[in-house]
Amino acid sequence: MDLLTVSGLGLAERGRVVLAPLSFGQRAGQRLALAGESGAGKSTLLQLIAGLVQPSSGTVHVAGRRVRGPAEVLVAGHPGVAYLSQRSELPQHLRVEQVLRYAQARPAADAPALFALCRIDHLLANRTDQLSGGEQQRVALARLLLGPRSCCCSTSPSRTSTAPTSASSAPCSTM
Structure with a gap:
């Protein structure tokens, strides 16, 4: 069984396709690198996987549990997925x-x-x-x-x- 299962995951905004639907699986212990031009949708895909952006189509499952987007849950994100953005967002004034x-x-x-x-x-x-x-x-x-x-x-x-x-x-x- 895959740790991460992405099925038909896509995003459209204002009638424009931001991320064409895609599907893949990733087993525990595997690593996956995304490469592409700036604006190709790499960060968008990771935000969709993490449950931080609501997809227009498709689903994401982590360890068999569906990742719900922000339109479906009170607090965006999924407890099984950690997301590190380009900004660190650390608490200030702590050691x-x-x-x-x-x-x-x-x-x-x-x-x-x-x-x-x-x-x-x-x-x-x-x-x-x-x-x-x-x-x-x-x-x-x-x-x-x-x-x-x-x-x-x-x-x-x-x-x-x-x-x-x-x-x-x-x-x-x-x-």
Whole structure:
């Protein structure tokens, strides 16, 4: 069974096709990279998968559970999908260590290796509002990976410069 199943997923706005319907599946442990010209719909597809944008057609299932769009639920998003946007949106005026501790669903023993992987182990005592944009993005990635999500989507994985996240969509459990 696929971890992620996309069936006929498409988006049209004001009579214009933004994303032509597409279908695919992704098994747990696989990574998927999306490549295309600017404006081709890569970020839109990831937002649809994460349940942040309401599709015009089709469905998304994560671990057999349907992802509902914002027109169907009070709070947009899906508990099984983590989405990392181009802006990190970290809480301000907190130490990095605090932000990560609040997000942590994984065993504490996993955290140091994850912090080293994301190249943030030296930033733990710093406040989030004192970090560079790249540092904020790496902290946001670590926060996302510490959570209980089974599928991770990122619109700009290359900004984080970490090898395991070079794909646009990957099962969080592989991290």
